[in-house]
Amino acid sequence: MNLNNLEDLKKEVKDLGFNPKLADQLEKHMKSLPPYFTLKDQLPGDKGQVDMTLHFRKSHQSDYYSFGKFEVTAGQVPPTPDNQTYMVLTENKDNKDKPLVKEFGSPNEAIDFFKKQKGTSELAIGESPESRQLLASMEKGKVNFVHNEFRQPFYSPPVKQTFYLDNGQGFTATQATNMVQDRTVHRDNMMTALGDTYKAWIRLDFDTPKDQYGNHKLKQYHDPSYGFDLDKTLSRYDIKELKDPAKLEQLKEAMRNGERVEVTVTAKDNKEMKIFAQAVPRYGKLDFFDGQGRSQKREQFEKKTGVEQAQTKGQGKAKEVEKSKGVSVR
Template sequence: MDQENLEYLKEKLKFTGFDTDLNAALEKQIKAGNQAFQLPHSMEIEGKKMDFSLHFRKSNTSERYFLNKYDASLQNPNPEISPKQHTFYNNQSVTAKEAFNLLEGRAVKKGMLNADNEPYQAWMQLDFAEKDKNNNFKIESYHENYGFDSKEALSKLPIKELQDPTKTEWMLKAFEKGNVYPVTMEKGGKEEIMYVSANPKFKSVNVYDVEMKMVKTNDLKLGKDQGKEVKQDQQEEKQQAPKVKNTPKEPKKGKGARM
């Protein structure tokens, strides 16, 4: 057994969001020496059940194994409704939590490489109305040139956390991973806890109240003068903001406009 390969795969599983839960089963399968194997796993995310099946295969030229893809299935609380299923491939670098967010209908921002091996950023979102030949949902991709800027979109809302550079960075990271993130906003002259998520297709931010009901953003948007004040505060505190690591780049892809 290639011990270095085993440790690499353990790190891969940890990065993908499976922690150490599958390490024992992984080692057992590698010791068995089969050409290919699958590891099933279930977890609860935000109160909902996610089932996974991770596909491993041995190289044709060595004893090394690779995680090629995993099937993700989001179970519906209503057993009469079929689960949403999608296969995510290794070169997409989608974590288990990001897979959950995508199957919930939200968008996730990822680092990618174009046909010329040049890095770029793009939002990906599943189109539940259409499937491809492999029975996967079509993936809509919104390139950085599409014009949706996370920070700019959030800055149009009276979000208290934007006044703190550290909290702003936390919010942006969670926002771009497809999470629904809690924020403090002013509404009707008083502060309220609300939740935000990205809507790159319409270059906007979805806002929800504490009961997760949609809130009209027109009632919340800052006036021009308020927006300038927030932007100026952010610029003055810019040097205090922590650096954020770049999103892991993906291996070479095909067309960037739609996957």
């Protein structure tokens, strides 16, 4: 095992935002010098766990490994409860009373494996096969039962995308996780075929067919020529964090990574509230969501115009006059 190569790969994994624990797994896999190996990572998503598979390949000429790509899968299965695991039980031809059990750290992988079975099989979750809860079953390769509360994630196909890397450069784990959830990210190190760098907001194009490798194409909005200005867009809304330079920078950085960020807004009725916002460069705006992910009307969070401010001020003075005269105000 080449120790310099190990340190370089550890740095690449760290810089791209993957779980630091993968560094120990890297060393374990590289010691035996396999021609190829993968590592697994996960991040939480809006509708379920987002799985990532990192691919490492050894050179044919040396013991150097390269980290060339990672695959991302976003399904709709809630995170796995503590001390429980997803499992697929298949028929054991040698002992029909004791089925074969395969456990999975990812619900998306468990569902995919279950759907590929040809015989009698069960998809379940639990602390052990003996205490499992049945989620789905099939007989002779045909699904004959899916638990009512599991039907939505079971029948909804997950979003899959492969992200390629070039010497440790590419989309980060956070950016990729957000892109498969239909969000847009910003990169300032994109490169043309001639080797020139440029900036762009980028999203996965879900409106056109996938490419020959099964990937969604990238839709790019060049910065600044496309015309989306994050600072100007933010300034249109009454967001409390914009008044603090440090919080403003954190907010912009999170939005450049495609994050849905919690902000404090003041609505048209002057009520302050917590809500989530994300940048939508495609339409030159922000989208807002409540804690349950439900879309909110952005107009209610826009800054008041001069006329609206004058009206509000006038209404306030009128109420003060009414109070001074002993008139009840409702």
